Amino acid sequence: MTTDEPFVDIPTDVPTSARIYAWNLGGKDNFEIDRQFALRNGPAFPETVDITRQNRLFLYRAVRYLAVEAGIRQFVDLGCGLPTENNVHQVAQRFAPDARVVYVDVDPIVAVHARALLADDDSTAFVTADMRDQEAIIEHPKFRRLIDLDEPVAVLFLSVGHHLPDADDPRRVLRAVIDRAPVNSHLVFTQVAYLNAERGAAMTELMNSAGIPWQTRSPAEIDALLDGFEPVAPGLGDVKEWRPDPDQPPLAPVPAELADYVGASERRKELIEYGGVLRKAD
Numbered sequence: 323m324t325t326d327e328p329f330v331d332i333p334t335d336v337p338t339s340a341r342i343y344a345w346n347l348g349g350k351d352n353f354e355i356d357r358q359f360a361l362r363n364g365p366a367f368p369e370t371v372d373i374t375r376q377n378r379l380f381l382y383r384a385v386r387y388l389a390v391e392a393g394i395r396q397f398v399d400l401g402c403g404l405p406t407e408n409n410v411h412q413v414a415q416r417f418a419p420d421a422r423v424v425y426v427d428v429d430p431i432v433a434v435h436a437r438a439l440l441a442d443d444d445s446t447a448f449v450t451a452d453m454r455d456q457e458a459i460i461e462h463p464k465f466r467r468l469i470d471l472d473e474p475v476a477v478l479f480l481s482v483g484h485h486l487p488d489a490d491d492p493r494r495v496l497r498a499v500i501d502r503a504p505v506n507s508h509l510v511f512t513q514v515a516y517l518n519a520e521r522g523a524a525m526t527e528l529m530n531s532a533g534i535p536w537q538t539r540s541p542a543e544i545d546a547l548l549d550g551f552e553p554v555a556p557g558l559g560d561v562k563e564w565r566p567d568p569d570q571p572p573l574a575p576v577p578a579e580l581a582d583y584v585g586a587s588e589r590r591k592e593l594i595e596y597g598g599v600l601r602k603a604d
């Protein structure tokens with residue numbers, strides 16, 4: 323694993339998506355401002371803890387599928403988040419030791435922890451970049467060293483679709499790498515989706531007002547964003563229903579402060595983590 327940032331300035335006066343998300347997973351790399359944001363908004367959006375964790379469990383199953391069943395050996399993980407257990411390269415290399423992974427994130431704290439916590443490994447690299455700037459990522463020397471666009475590649479946008487509002491032309495962002503790659507390449511996409519439009523709009527407003535670019539979408543809007551690809555069975559849907567595996571490795575425990583929210587997604591099915599695995603077909 324290599325990184326390229328000798329020094330970074332970590333903002334502690336605004337919450338960040340990477341740190342809030344990682345706290346829901348039981349991570350320790352967060353600040354008071356992140357915890358306060360999550361606690362203040364927990365009552366309005368109690369499903370967040372469950373759907374964050376369902377997304378991370380889906381990541382394991384999706385990467386395992388790609389390595390074992392789809393034969394993918396190179397992965398680009400955009401908006402990879404803070405390292406935790408079962409990061410993409412660890413899952414991929416458990417099932418395919420020759421797998422290569424390029425991680426990308428825009429949050430400087432991710433770069434710091436990627437350097438400190440992820441394995442130092444010639445087959446893995448971290449690039450600090452804005453995923454909307456796909457040209458810079460594709461031209462980056464680390465990307466060019468590890469990713470061969472003549473071979474099938476998996477491009478992961480896991481729980482980052484909501485960070486790509488329509489104004490940022492998400493269709494272009496999602497397709498930039500895969501359009502250059504051959505058939506049998508795969509796209510993995512998830513984001514927060516609403517089944518209740520009013521609550522979806524409220525979440526969009528809340529996150530944008532906190533300085534986190536966000537667009538909660540309906541399942542139909544996400545299906546439209548992903549048209550042209552072949553969904554891998556069982557197709558696009560609530561990620562907790564994508565090939566569930568009760569024997570997969572568990573996540574770290576939920577922080578005590580968030581424990582009351584566990585199970586909230588069963589009581590109130592209005593916000594879900596929606597997406598799936600898609601194949602580039604002929």
Ligand SMILES: C[S@@+](CC[C@H](N)C(=O)[O-])C[C@H]1O[C@@H](n2cnc3c(N)ncnc32)[C@H](O)[C@@H]1O
Pocket residue numbers: 339340341343377378381400401402403404426427428429432451452453454479480481482485
């Ligand atoms: C909710 S976390 C998801 C982490 C990981 N992909 C997962 O599924 O476990 C979203 C991540 O996307 C990153 N992110 C948000 N906007 C981004 C952008 N424009 N470019 C790169 N990364 C971005 C955040 O910093 C954060 O780490």
